[in-house]
Amino acid sequence: MTGRFPIEDVTPAVSGGRYPAKAVVGEVVPVSAVSYREGHHALGVNVVWRGPDGETKPFTRMAPGAPGLDQWHATIRPDQVGRWTFTVEAFDDPYRTWRNAVVKKIEAGQGLEDLANDLAEGAEILDLAVKIVPAEDEERVREAAAALRDEQRSLFARVTPGVELEELLWHNPVRQLVTTTRSFALWVDRKRALYSSWYEFFPRSEGAEIGPDATPIKHGTFRTAAERLPAVAAMGFNVVYLPPIHPIGKINRKGRNNTLVARPEDVGSPWAIGSDEGGHDAIHPQLGTLDDFRYFRERTEELGMEVALDLALQAAPDHPWVKQYPQFFTTRADGTIAFAENPPKKYQDIYPINWDNDYRTLRDEVYRVVMHWVNNGVKIFRVDNPHTKAVNFWQWLIPKVKESDPDVLFLAEAFTRPAMMNGLGKIGFTQSYTYFTWRTTAWEMREYMEQLLTTLDWMRPNFWPNTPDILHESLQHGGPPMFKIRAVLATMLTPSWGMYSGYELFEHVARPGAEEYIDNEKFELKPRDWAGAERAGRSLAPYLTRLNRIRDENPALHWLRNLRFHEVDNGAMLCFSKRDDETGNTILVIVSFDSSNVQWGNTTLDMAALGLGWHDRFTVVDQITGATYEWGQFNAVRIDPYVEPAHIFVVQTG
Template sequence: MTGRIPIEDVTPSVACGRYPAKAVVGELVPVGATAYREGHAAMGCQVAWWGPDGEPRPVVRMSPAPDDRWYAAIRPDEVGEWRFTVQAFEDPYLTWRDAVVKKVDAGQGPTELANELAEGADLLVVAATGMPTEAQRRVRVAVTALRDEELELAERVSPALDLAELLWAYPVRALLTDGPERTLWVDRQRALFSAWYEFFPRSEGAVLDTDGRPVKHGTFASATARLPGVAAMGFDVLYLPPIHPIGRVNRKGRNNTLTAGPDDVGSPWAIGAVEGGHDVIHSELGTLAEFRKFVVAAREHGLEVAMDLALQCAPDHPWVTEHPEWFTTRADGSIAYAENPPKKYQDIYPLNFDNDPDGIRAEILRVVLHWVDQGIRIFRVDNPHTKPFDFWHWLIWQVKRHDPDVLFLAEAFTRPAVMHGLGKIGFTQSYTYFAWRTSPAELRDYCAELLAGIDHMRPNFWPNTPDILPEHLQHGGPAMFKIRAVLAALLSPSWGMYAGFELFEHVARPGAEEYVDNEKFELKPRDWAAAEAEGRSLAPFITRLNEVRRANPALHWLRNLRFHEIDNPALLCWSKRDERTGNTVLVVCSVDPGQVQWGNTVLDMPALGFDWHERFTVHDELTGANYDWGQRNAVRLDPYLQPAHVFTVHRHGAPPPSPAGVWDADPTPGSEGVGWTS
């Protein structure tokens, strides 16, 4: 702090300003501070801020709140590092105005107020400096009135008292005090709002024999045929598991067996073989040129390819022989493989960052920038919590200096403090515990935790991954797949799903919370077209959810998430409102896949943009139905017909919403069980 007035607890601030807070282009970022001064003189606060080019932006006046808190909002408009500080000042005009109003109300006349009238005129002369011409004219009129002794007192002071709004925008500032400077890293919008889809390119176009052995391996060329289907569902990020050579030493067989057969393809996360390591393409997928062609084809379909960054090695990775110091040697001379007791990963060697930190850092930076040069701007990072935090902080900001558009998703299902810590040091997004939060109470509490950390950790909700098949998806039936898709897609601005979710794949390996015949260890071709033609696919429903997400700016943000009361513990009610456009989405979702649920809402009306007594129209974006609603409403949700209402909110008299693209919630009779086998 530099100056007279104390300024404390400036937000957003990550680790006391050690790291930048996060925002995206166009996001309304709330800025807050505690500021106070001695005595009774009025004061004000403002936000001074500078763009990535170092040029100042127009200062933003802050509004007072209880307990000496002050708030404003800024909206950065380009990618890069922004700086801001809260400035506090004495406001002589407000001090003068408050005193004059009180004295006039107390019955004092021109004689008693002679000093105030003269001081006010002098103050306004100073205030007019630098104002626009029309504003200066208004101030001069007020100065003339204050100095005109022929006027009645009310006529002398009224023009000056009426300048409160103008002098709020152009304040007189004395005792200007600078608070601590803070930084804000602003990403492109996809850092916050995105829809991810994961598939294994080696499975797309693959052919198996009757025993499930691979006859034909999928390639980038054959996987290109799947791009239109993914794009048609409304996804904008296509995440590929590792696409590098797969080790042959200690290769895992189907269902994670320790002994691989001659036809077993191994796990893509066991990276590296005699052909090369992290900077090489698996030969059966294609060439580097074919990969670049695949990336371009994805972009033409509106899909951005996200690449897996898994910093681990198969035993036959070239690094093992070229740089044995990058690994951990055990007492018997063997290299330690990866373990997460009781799990063992005999086909993977973890890296050791302590023996040659400079060498290993330089090599990993080279690898990452190699893929950036191939057109990759998003990396999904495998198990980042098992690598040094200072390494990640260094790597991420080195890459962003090279290309500030690069984004990093942390795949870290670990302790909350560690997950939040990864966000603080620079990870753009994070996987979350969403897959295991099932009740409305759990979801409300978890979202409250995420909202508290929004300045440093952006969530990405996934109902499933190749490693995660939660119990509720194993046994909840197709209705549960709809429920989890609604919750993931509409609670979080970023969500994702692993291929097969839309086909209701739900059979787990006995004793594990993951898929049987797991695609991590074998090829898994799927007949997408047949599934949709036969009505065995959730793709149309997912398509509609993503259409609703794109069409409603309220769903592009997380800070605006508000929960509403509903008297049934099996129902969750929430809304999002975009203040700039007025767009508002209200969702009521059941978490029960087996029973019809009724509930009564008690809505927070101001959160929806209404006064408490008002009524409004809600338009169900899934069915096309319209309802007249107010604060208290009854809802009925049938898990087989419609487990959720997804409403857009409209004032009475507003133009009726278009029915285009409505999801047909009335299934073919008996279809609630189609495609479901135990």
């Protein structure tokens, strides 16, 4: 800060402004600061924005917050992708000082003789204001200044025109003694960075055929996988995430269910990347060619979706890097290369990267690989275990990619310590996996969401009920109602969510003693009878389709800053709402965490959060069942999980 007035606690400012805050195009971004001054003179505060093109936008006047706290608030809605910057300015506001004093003196009974100097000083301030206000308002300000100088008028007639300029001179103030903060940054992404619905599936399983004991007979391809895309699009997903599509290592290949010895016909784990057939820039020959991948990507885009690729920075023992760049790995005392371990787990089919042997060469090689896929139309990467790679590498790579392709997005698959997860968000990751899966009670979920709401300037959550690695015991034992419950929570609480295929078929059998699927698709082909499941009524696809349609139709669900919780007197229930102030669209959700029993609860709604008065009555329309109810602040709610485990209401007023 340089200048006359203190300006403190500016937000958004990630780690004191060390990193850019995050927003998306069209998002309402709140800005705040604390500023104050001595005495009784009026202080004004405004924020100045500069877009990615360097053009300075008209400044936004900041309004005072709660009395006595000296907090100032404003919002901006960025309209371009790229790096925005802003500064906060505090200034002496002579017009407001004058107006406040004159009004108080008149109310105290002072007359013309007492106010002679005030009238003269006010006229001089308005002379300055004439040079600031829009051209169409200049004459009005001149007339107000002339009225202050007109001794033939009454006191009321002289003062009133100037006092009535309050609104005009709030937005076009006379500013003196201007104090300016340092510049703060805001990275603005396209909207899919915040609002997205992900569907993960293995292309090799689509169109595949297997024989007894899961013996592969026919391997799926990009062409056969493309036949699955219309059904994915029909469910309302907009991101199709593919596990690694590269050649799979042949040395130390894992067998079914992660066994150490693979049969000759076993397909191996896609995360054991690389063989004599190529590395991270190659395609597994059984999936097809680069042209086949382009066909798959183009078909995805025709259906209104886009492809996300897995970026897993590790290598199989026969990856080309092992011979070409042996310094990328760690050599042990006996001369062998260290394979991945997470004691007591061992991953003999994977060599982890060493980030300290030849960082610059490694960095440039990974950038080359990423840009290879960007140049082939990929704009989203799901990054595998980014927390096991050097943080400064990501801090270099992500801005480097965005220099030429600002639309590229990165999802961090990091189930790790909070500091690391937050740090990855700060240095550039667009979205992050979260602890959502392990928040299985209403109070845990509310507490976790309230924590996430404090990190939105740098970390955007993406909620996944399941992944190929994670099958939580709540899904193992909760039955179909629990699949609905977790889907409702994932889709309604956050703007971004995702699921791994098979969820819609209620797949729930775990490997004994583990929190993951038995006969895991990571190690074998898993063709599914999608059509047969739907014909037999054993598919959750229609319900998921409805949830995604509710999301698309209600702009309140496109944001996260607007999440508000309401009280309900049953600990098995969670009640929350989202409201879009621009459209007035309001969603109210009450969900039970109990998949086995009927639950009753009584709500106490925060009516202001719904845009309503405390005694208003309103209509709610259930978006799942179509039922309509008349509600107020206090309401009784019954949820039977075997009918529907949640109410998703659109609030209608008037």
